[in-house]
Amino acid sequence: MxxxxxxxxxxxxxxxxxxxxxxxxxATEDFExxxxxxxxxxxxxxxxQLKRGLHHEYVEEKESLKMVRGKINITESIKNLDIxxxxxxxxxxxxxxxxxxxxxxxxxxxxxxxxxxxxxRKKKIKKLLLFFDKVDTLNRHNINWNLQFTRNxxxxxxxxxxxxxxxxxxxxxxxxxxxxxxxxSDEQQLSRLFxxxxxxxxxxxxxxxxxxxxxxxxxxxxxxxxxxxxxxxxIILSYNNKYLIIDTKYYAxxxxxxxxxxxxxxxxxxxxxxxxxNLNLKEKSAKVSGMLLYAKTNEKIVPDNIYQMSGxxxxxxxxxxxxxxxxxxxxxxxxxxxxxxx
Numbered sequence: 001m002x003x004x005x006x007x008x009x010x011x012x013x014x015x016x017x018x019x020x021x022x023x024x025x026x027a028t029e030d031f032e033x034x035x036x037x038x039x040x041x042x043x044x045x046x047x048x049q050l051k052r053g054l055h056h057e058y059v060e061e062k063e064s065l066k067m068v069r070g071k072i073n074i075t076e077s078i079k080n081l082d083i084x085x086x087x088x089x090x091x092x093x094x095x096x097x098x099x100x101x102x103x104x105x106x107x108x109x110x111x112x113x114x115x116x117x118x119x120x121r122k123k124k125i126k127k128l129l130l131f132f133d134k135v136d137t138l139n140r141h142n143i144n145w146n147l148q149f150t151r152n153x154x155x156x157x158x159x160x161x162x163x164x165x166x167x168x169x170x171x172x173x174x175x176x177x178x179x180x181x182x183x184x185s186d187e188q189q190l191s192r193l194f195x196x197x198x199x200x201x202x203x204x205x206x207x208x209x210x211x212x213x214x215x216x217x218x219x220x221x222x223x224x225x226x227x228x229x230x231x232x233x234x235i236i237l238s239y240n241n242k243y244l245i246i247d248t249k250y251y252a253x254x255x256x257x258x259x260x261x262x263x264x265x266x267x268x269x270x271x272x273x274x275x276x277x278n279l280n281l282k283e284k285s286a287k288v289s290g291m292l293l294y295a296k297t298n299e300k301i302v303p304d305n306i307y308q309m310s311g312x313x314x315x316x317x318x319x320x321x322x323x324x325x326x327x328x329x330x331x332x333x334x335x336x337x338x339x340x341x342x
Contacts, residue, residue: 001188002295002322003321003322003324004032004034004037005031005322005325006025006030006036006322006323006325006328007034007190007193008027008037008041009325009328010043010193010194010197011158011161011162011193011197012027013197013200014161014193014194014196014197014200015157015158016200017045017155017157017159017185018102018158020040020127022039022044023044023045023106023256024050025044026040026041026044033096033116034165034169035115035116035117035169035170036116036117036118036121038119038162038165038166039112039115039121039125039166039170039176040121040182041162042105042108042109042112042156042159042162042163043121043125043128045059045158045159045162045330046105046109047128049156049157049159050131051156052140052155053330054097054102054131054132055097055099055101055102055152055153055156056095056096056097056099057095057096057097057099058094058095059093059094059095059096059098059099059186060091060092060093060094061091061092061093061094061236062076062089062091063089063092064077064080064082064085064087064088064089064090065087065088065089065090065141065184066086066087067253068088068090069090069091069092069265070089070091070093070310071090071091071092071168072089072090073088073089075331076089077089089091089288094159094226096134097134097135098134098135098136099145099201100147101153101156101159102132102135102219103135103136103137103138103148104138104143104160104163104313105159105160106129106132106135106136106137106139107134107138107143107167108141108166108167109125109128109129109132109142110137111123111166111170112125112166113126114242115170117155117210120134121223133311139171140167142168145160145164147160153218154211155231157195160181160193165193170242176253176270179210180281185245186234190250190295191248191249191250194248194250194295194321195235195248195281196232197237198246198293199213199234199235199327199330201332202237202332202336203342205332205333206237206342208239209237209238209239209336209340210237210238211235211236211237212233212235212236212238213232213233213234213235213236214232214233215230215231215233215284216231216232216233216234216275216278216279217231217278217282218231218278219278219281221319222250231274231275231276231278233245233246233247234247235244235247235248236250236279237336237340238340239340239342240340241261241283241284241285241286241287242285242287242288242290242339243279243286243287243288243289244288244289244290244291244335244339244340244342245272245275245276245288245289245290246290246291246293247268247271247272247291247292247293248293248295249265249268249292249293249294249295250294250295251265251294252297253297253298253299254294254296254299254300254302254318255299255303255304262301263315264271264303264305268292269314270293272290272291272292272310272314273290273312275290275308276288276289276290276312278315280311280312287312288312289312289313289315289317290312290313290314291314291316291317291335292314292315292316293317293318293319293335294316294317294318295318295319295321296318296319296321296322302318303316303317303318304316304317304318315322317334317335319331
């Protein structure tokens with residue numbers, strides 16, 4: 001479980017733009033569910049973007065024209081019988097608002113009109129959609145979320161992230177085409193946000209630490225690394241020759257159950273142990289430890305264990321996200337204070 005207000009705070013750390021003046025009013029509102037919060041953030045974000053101007057790019061257009069424009073597509077002109085109609089199929093670049101990121105935003109806003117949000121928010125969305133009249137919508141099931149951001153479109157980074165959370169959380173559930181939001185215990189929805197929030201929290205609140213999400217090399221004996229998987233960590237905290245590798249986990253069920261015995265997910269434990277041992281072999285003089293950091297669920301058993309494994313400490317901690325944010329901060333701070341003694 002996670003407090004709705006904490007989702008906003010987590011997003012604020014993950015996307016610094018939410019700390020700007022224009023979003024402060026959103027932080028003071030009360031929301032009944034996550035979809036309502038996301039809708040409010042998207043409305044505010046799109047309104048701010050409209051004042052800056054929606055991003056335009058040169059987009060290739062193909063059209064049958066009476067006058068030549070750009071490059072002539074001879075094959076298409078013959079195939080479509082354009083020549084018979086005294087036309088030519090031409091390809092040309094148009095400085096257009098109909099770019100992929102704007103399509104994602106419009107698609108999301110259209111979906112929100114059928115979601116369980118307030119009538120007032122739907123009215124605001126309808127007004128915003130007027131500015132997207134020349135923008136196409138996408139099939140939400142086929143959206144490519146691997147977007148490239150530059151200086152010119154950095155402001156879209158948070159907007160598309162919110163769109164991702166909204167679209168991935170909406171389910172087509174009724175014959176009338178209306179949408180309902182998934183239960184926010186769904187693990188896939190918040191796993192990336194949980195990881196990004198934890199990373200950015202430590203980077204902001206503990207500037208004395210070095211916070212990275214780096215690759216750990218395989219320390220092989222003969223130099224052969226062919227076909228070995230990449231070891232990319234979620235978070236590595238380092239200070240005074242101490243390293244703490246943190247793997248964040250957001251699951252509907254924290255523990256696995258075999259024959260009525262609750263145990264830690266074996267794959268998670270093997271993974272963090274492998275990370276720790278390989279980093280320790282690389283940094284031989286350093287103290288290297290690992291931590292599986294789970295988001296708390298409704299399960300009665302809450303893992304909070306410390307193991308000493310082959311000379312390294314591996315711990316399993318549970319973070320309660322369904323509490324006041326000051327308490328959430330205290331939990332995160334305690335991890336650093338206890339390990340690094342700062």
